Amino acid sequence: MVLTRTDENELLTALYGGVAEAEPWRLFAWRLLARTEADLCHVCLRPSAGISWQSVAQALDRGAPSDLLAPAPPREPMRPGRVYSGTELGESTLWARHMRVIAGEAGELSLSLFRAQGDFSASDSALLASLAPHLVIALRTWSQLERERARATLTGQELAVFGGGWLLLDAQARLLDCDGESAALVARGRIMGRAADGRLRLLLPEAEALLGGMIAETGTPEPRAGWLWHDPPMQMLVMPLPERPGWLFAMARYLIRVRSLARPAPARAHILSDLYRLTPSEAKFAARMAGGASIAEAAKALDLTVETARNYSKRVYGKTGAHGQADLVRLLLDGVGGALPGREGDPL
Template sequence: MQLTSADETDLLMPLYAGVHDQSRWQSFLARLQRRTGADHAALILGRNDAPMDQATEISSGRNLREEADKIGLARHYAAERLPYRTLRPGRVYGAAELVLHDAAMRSAHQHFNEQLGVSDRRVIRIRDQEGASAWLSLARNDQSFSASDGALLIAVAPHVAVALRNFVQTEGLRIQATMAQHALARGRIGWIAFDQDARIVARDEAMAALLPITTDERLRTDRMETRQMLLHMAAEAANAANNAYVAPRVVTLLDTPHLDAVLVPLPDSPAIALATPVLLALCRLSPQPGEGRAALLAELFDLPRREAELALAISDGLSIAEAATLLGLTQETARNYSKRIYARMGVRGQAELVRRVLLSNALLG
């Protein structure tokens, strides 16, 4: 069966849009349900190595999973999907075919459908994509599906496979970006991406809160040398031929609060983009107040909590006297603590202490 131009507009557009929509494929399923006269349409998604009862189900019309759960048939609902992994991709199966060789399953299947008031089902397995499996499922309360309904599922299936591949790849990139951003935030590193004209293409949340921006998406600063440096480095990075080396440079972005950045060229920018980043500014941000770092430092070096807090205060640039005042300690107590800290951490003074703390994973807390 060939998809008509109306089918392409009615079904394929929401199918491909569903990769990015918040509602995922609800619109596509609603239109598929209407097109086939189904009372229930579902797209079932799962990892290739995961049990079927852990699969995600997006549905339109009757929510059979919820209905089964309400009448105590959740276990039967999960069992109904056990044969799905044995299905051959691209072929439409009737519900009876799934349990053809098992009398006990046939009986349970019939009881299950009677309880839910389902008269007919159709299932097609989508060709697996990059570790993900998918199935399209239709159900009717009365009457049976026609041959044209099955033919429509077969015609749509390759397009669902493409949408699934795009979804898997997009989700992978989203997860990578989220984890990278989380790691940078933990390390208190902010970033800004500039195009060849030193306009800001993107920035993280911390930098967005710190930096004033002009209406034409440039950094608002009174420092002429900063504006010139950004323009020079952006142009140099954009014009670097054959990945020619462009040395990183340091520039002051803000005076209050003081914020320096390392400017690093981006030689691997995408060839086609609405705004191509060519220059990255990396900034070391001040640590956030909180107890996370102290708890990690105490665990790493087997320190009592107050000693860990003192070690962090010293590593932040305070003298022992200043750290004692900050923490409400006497100077004598702070000095005694510092001696025990040096012994436990295996250092021989404040300089080594600061280095040991700054190189530890405690700062990721």
């Protein structure tokens, strides 16, 4: 069966548009329900082999019995792209049609239609079969978007932990995109903001002057660095961008890298113990020192004598290879131990 123009407008637009929705393919499920006069439409996916099937979209007709449930079909025996009736798969309580598609590393998707009364027609089965290649494309697109979302989330988390951020600007300094932390700064409007015309505004006069000077330069300016803010201390590096493929980079002309100089909270003691094979007591002492406490202050906080604390410091320096407290602070906070913020009450 060839999809009609109405099917393309109603079903395919919802199917392809659904990959970007918070609840993927919900509208597609409702439209397919109406198109086939089904009582229940159920879309499930399995991201990869070994992971259980997950329900991602379901549509239940208002006139259907309220207790109508969608039994999970035995999907493994189903050949990809083939439409199965419920009786072929051993179902006896409902009239149903099932189809499974596989999109390689993107995973698998199953589509099921149910009726409480009256079986589906051959044209309904043909419609599902015609949708199979489109479901594969939609699943691959969704998988790629999910992968990119995950990468962006992880990148944003890493930037936040280490006090960094980025902003993309066009030739007129209009803000095109930025990471989550920078977006929060723009929204608060204390360090940077956004003008009515979309232009990025830096509230520190010297930072605004630096950016304006680069925008005004002819040719390709050199990267420039300066202070974005002083309290908390934040620096910025403004870099011209070479032309790159992609619609976003076609407009982007400048990249601003932001670096916060405020140190993250010290790592928790058990992380230091894992990294440097410190005893629990040594790890607690090292965490105090990494937080800026003196030997005497750490001793008081941990109920140690000053002499015992000095012995701890020698053992900690020996195990970590640090040469003094300043080197210990740098070593502990610049490593992965500094990437796990302390909880309230830490560094105990």
